[in-house]
Amino acid sequence: MPFVLFKCDEAIPEREKHCYVKAPGEDVHEYLPAANIATIPGSLTERGCSYCGAKLVIGGAIKDCIQMIHGPVGCAYNTWHTKRYLSDNDNFQLKHVCSTDMKEVHIVYGGMKRLEKAIKEAFEAYPNIKRMIVYLTCPTALIGDDIDRVAKKVMRELGDVDIFCVSCPGFAGVSQSKGHHEFNMEWMRGKVGEYEPEITSPYTVNLIGEYNIQGDGFVFEDYMRRMGIQVIGHFTGNGSYDMLRGMHRAKLNVVICARSAGYIANELKRRYGIPRLDIDPWGFEYVAEGIRKIGAFFGIEDRAEKLIAEETAKWKPKLDWYRKRLAGKKICIWTGGPRLWHWVKAFEDELGMRVVAMSCKFGHPDDFEKAISRGSEGTIYIDDGNELEFFEVIEMVKPDLIYTGPRVGDLVKKLHIPYLNGHGEHNGPYMGFEGFVNMARDMYNAIYSPLWELAKEDIRNDEWMEELEEEDGGEESGADFSGMESGEVGAEG
Amino acid sequence: MGVVLVEKPREGVINPMYNCQPCGAQYVCIGIKDCIPLVHGGQGCCTFVRLLFAQHYKENFSIASTSLHEDAAVFGGMKKIEEAVKVLVRRHPNLRVIPIITTCSTETIGDDVEGVIRKLKRTFLEKEFPDREVYLIPIHTPSYSGSHVKGYDTAMFSLVAYLAEKSEPNGKVNVFTGWMNPGDIREIKHILAEMGVDYILLMDIEGFDSPIMPDRSGFATGNTTVEDIRDTANSTASIVLCKYEGFKAAEFLEKRFGVPAVVTPTPIGIRNTDMFLKNLRRITGRRIPDSLVEERGRAIDAMVDLAHMFLADKRVAIYGDPDLVIGLAQFCVECEMKPVLLLFGDDASKHYAKDERLVELESKVEYDIEVVMNADFWELERRIKDGLKLDLILGHSKGRYVSIDYGIPMVRVGFPTFDRAGLWRYPVVGYNGAIWLAETIANTIFEDMERRKDREWILNVW
Amino acid sequence: MPGDKSGIDDLAEKIYLFIQGKCLWQFFPREWDRKANIEGIMGMAAELIVNPKLPQPETLVDRYYYVEAKLLVSDIKKEFPQVLELGEDEKRELMERVKQKLLEVMVLKSINPELRLSSY
């Protein structure tokens, strides 16, 4: 049973090639869902735009620069207050966003003058911030504004500021993914190598594709510190603009999200000979393995083992408690892309759960290669799943829990299925040893919530009365309602 | 002494206060039953707004995108509209309305939405679904003029202009609520019921507050039907509760079908709610019932308990949708507070700032009210940095860090209020809204007093 | 059974499946780096499995292959102890087969349409 056409997709049979059910013995060179291709208009896709990939995912996490969105105001408004990436800079990156607020005259005559003014005003408003990212959006791309030229001019004039420009109009590409790509490649081309970071350890890494959601990155930064390793570029959670310009000085690239940031790791390898080590940061075994590899790379295996031992001793008993209660539960992962393959085995092998359906918004074929290789037989794999498909899948697999975004989560709660935020996390951090315990705790709390039992119960149903009568049958009961007609209870006067 | 108008002195926006036109249009359209709005543009313009609605309501709303990709951006996106409409109609058998909402990009490209609609009717709907009526309604909302406020107004107008149809008088009143929350809608329905007025609500979004049902059937939906909108042409009158969000539609009905449009001040606070009732009385001839007089009395009682002791002279900054801001400012004055700073966040601010309600307010106060036009949050933050003393902020959640970082108590009002639980369940309009506002403001101030140990002992006995 | 051809085939298949389910390095996005990784790491693993004392290489990229190979070999020894009973040549052959299988599935026969794109 390779590809499946859901009933709701009968009108769009082209969806079949995006939906796959793994059969025994099947290989990724036999079946691979189509991915990263054009969205079907009107399909109620979950996908966002490439600007979202560039700004909301990557650039917006950098802690010490101004975010300038060149376009009408909505693109800025809507990508503000929607993320949970922290920094040690009083969360400057969460609190501020700038827009050129393009008006009709600028659409007609061009918005470059407006951009120049807006950039200068913003630097004036934040006198301590000397770095900025300028994003191009759909309308400003369509009218052909040259943001690079404006940025260069301002940099020349002001002298002490640095501006990074990224062209990521929402219509480019088919999803957020294109924006990740643009940001990666542009940063590599324009910024890496411009800055010489101070080196404080013989062991240096870049943490790539980690956005410090709820402090995930802090967990990893802490591990690195304890092993005596210096993190130069944290791309981009809690990342500093200048340190990210110094990424070429690291000896190893530790890649966490290969989808959103594999590009820059590859380019650093190609251009500077810095190897790329992909790791999984969720799950005890995975995390231990990643740390082991990093330790082995620098010849500091002892430090790695010490860290692993300490962390395991601290957290393993807690995890075991949850494992007992989570084993056998069915779970769906409907997120962006990489979390499918990062999580599936950790959930299955370490917690004994069953991942029954996975769907991604912006994965590429290689994400599916990973997800399918790691995932189970009988599991459903979907690219760019949509609302109607989700309903159908739920009927098919009857999950106990769904890891997805808040909006889809708000939908499935009506079906009495708990959701956990698979993007911003419910109560993170989720990475590292403690993070995996947090994940298990969140899953346990969600699945075992007494509310689901209550939600299911229809109190109009009179079965409870019969049960009561049965119970009362032999014994003396205090009050005798047995003669009462069921219709009288609570009936309106 | 009076209203001092100033304009944001910068070109760019730092921390935006207002959203874009398509957002307002999407909000209107999700209020229609059996409707999936189709946003014609890049996916972000739709996906982000869906997220925003979910942030506020903790509910999902189905909104489709034409998923404009590169080729369409170059060669035009009309084909995408066609594809999207076909997919929507074929996959959703109960779908009756597809408003097609344009965005900055598709307006810049200049796609002929009306043309596509004509073509779709002829070549698709009539052929494939001869027995099914699906309304395709164009809504033009390029965000480079106006904001979500204008987007709301435009969408309401477009829908009414497209669907309204003269037949028999229905004896109803069209109630254009403007951008409100389910709690407000519930309160308005309550008032209309007490008055015995038959009405058409535009839009009836009470159902955005949706339950989890045992049979899994509870989903958030709007409840204004195509028939309701069609019937607006036959009503006795229209009453508009938010002048900037709904008047255009009411005006159309007046000009086109002779349905008189009555603009009533947004019923926030006692006096404005009184006006609402009086206007209803005037339009329908129904008497104001005792029950509402009692409610009114309870609200005044609640305000009297708080006003001179706690609220008097508190200096308040207010931002958000124009009608809301003006209504709240009036409410503040009723409660003896001083609305010293009002911020409007788009290029139509000039109109808002010259609103007759503010002109009237000016005549009542003996201090300056600064009105910032085209404002962003930087205008608020900068003033506080420069020493402006404020005791309270009233506004939506996007301004939360101003409150947090400068330690100024804030009551979340309007949209979005994602950083507080369930606020959309409560009204700010009507007498009950006045009670909620006064008491929520008071309790917020109390908590602040306790946190700061600032005369918190006064609360021991009052 | 050691020495027996079908035994090695069988073992190679099992190790291949083990790697499929576990290792991220086989999934690099483009043909060139996927191939380089598989060849580099499996080559190093073949060396390490017969000579555990192999010194750490000099260049950073080789050192990376070495690290991945080292952990892989230790996993293989743990999961498939029968490997330990093989002779030196058999071990090499086994690893060669695994490598060929990986190259076959992940590169040669791959139906990933992005694998052969020249840019990202």
Ligand code: SF4
């Ligand atoms: S392009 Fe226009 S419509 Fe789209 S999000 Fe930006 S401002 Fe809103």
Ligand code: SF4
């Ligand atoms: S206009 Fe383009 S860049 Fe802005 S939100 Fe819409 S799709 Fe994204």
